[in-house]
Amino acid sequence: MMLKIPLQRLSLIVTLCAAGIAAQAFGESAQAAQTDAGQCKGRIYLTFDTGSQSQAELIEQTLQRHHIKATFFLANEKTVNGDYSLDPAWAPFWKKLAAEGHAFGTHTFDHVYAVRDLPAGNIEVKPQFGANAGKKLDWTPAQYCSEMQRVAQRFKELTGKHLDPLWRAPGGKLTPNLLKAGQACGYAHVPWAPAGFSGDELPSDKWPNELLLRKALNGLKDGDIFLAHMGIWSRKDPWAPAVLEPLISGLEKKGFCFATLREHPAYSTVFGQTAEP
Template sequence: MRRCLAAVLALAHCGAFAASCDKPVYLTFDTGHMGVAPLVAELLKRYDAKATFFLANEPTQSGGKTLDEEWAPWWKARAAEGHDFGSHTWEHDTWLADLPDGRFRVRTAAGIEKPQVRELSAEQYCEGLRKPAQRFLAMTGKTMPPIFRPPAGKSSPALLAAAQACGFTAVLWSPAGFLGDELNSERYPNALLLERALRDIRPGDILMAHLGIWQRQDAWAPAVLEPLMKGLTAKGMCFAPLREHPRYAPLMQQQMQGRQP
């Protein structure tokens, strides 16, 4: 049954956000090599699903970057379809350690790029969060909500506080929502990942996958993604954007009000 979530969203008008079913799950994608991006877009349309994308400027199979002019039309089309978006840091900076002087040690690595260990101030880390939002605005004309996903899900209380100070709230994923597309395909074949996901995912879970993983030999999409969406739909679940999640709904109001993070 479709129903309005005005109370959850704390909005004055029920129609301000799309309606949701009674058993939502929140499908999210981090950027990757983009090889499966057209397929993901097709499946989202087929299942009338809304997703949330976390953007970093990563290398693509075509030799460019995920946020370059080649992919700008793809992002603009997804924004027009009503999906949600967040930052994934511009250079895909994975937290390694807090430093005594307030800086952070990070590993800068995306896809096939050679990893580099860097030290960033809180302001430099914040700038890495802002750049995808600025690029998203340039590509789509829309404001990115003030959410981010730390690469690899790694962070610290100090890093989260620094991000919060510059307006960003972290979004991770549910334990059952780790869909495993970045795992070794010999140890974690697609059949195993699908079985585990269909068994363990429950309404309210945040799910996480990527728009293409370089190191996985046995492609995860569509082999897992399509039957997963079909199976969860058969269980009465729907795919909702994070703007309908009870925790993140108040933050997403900034998008409605046209403010940048």
């Protein structure tokens, strides 16, 4: 005997069954996502400073392939293209990174090194680029703040986005007066973990990529901040093409996840702010 079901009721049954299947699939998907998150054995915070920009595209593509967000510290450095990293020609690249959810801090516009502290809170500095490149200058904290904010201004012009309230002193050279200047300017300074120094600035004949990869894989632990550059002029055997992909894959196999410094516990208090001029 064939059971006759009214068409409207049959349609309702089909709809409810489909909804049930979809809900079950969504639940299983959410549960899988939670399981994946629960399997994360620690977080590594990848950071990249500007440089020759010879590896900029490779770094972006590698991070995108692995669905990783990183933090970039920007200075207006000379690039392999013959221009500078914060020139308008680089706007599409920075816009793309911003759209992908990466974080950004200032590395001072002219990549200004701190030399030493001076009386009355001043700092002796030495810009690498710009009109005063190679000169030693006596700067007030306000002058150093203005230099950091130049990056924020240019980043807003190039991307329409605000810079994050983070900065990194070029060369990692940080003096007491310089630290105070950055804090007064509204920026939290970001160093890196001892195991987080990629070594990409070191001569490749003495520090081959295989050694640097092994050092990073063996040394990095939960919460470490890792530092590399977007291209180094002096290194003959570039770091990123040989090390970045196997480093990320190796850390993923160990159960590590990755995040920007927006999620780092040490910097959580500065967010909710933007580093505006």
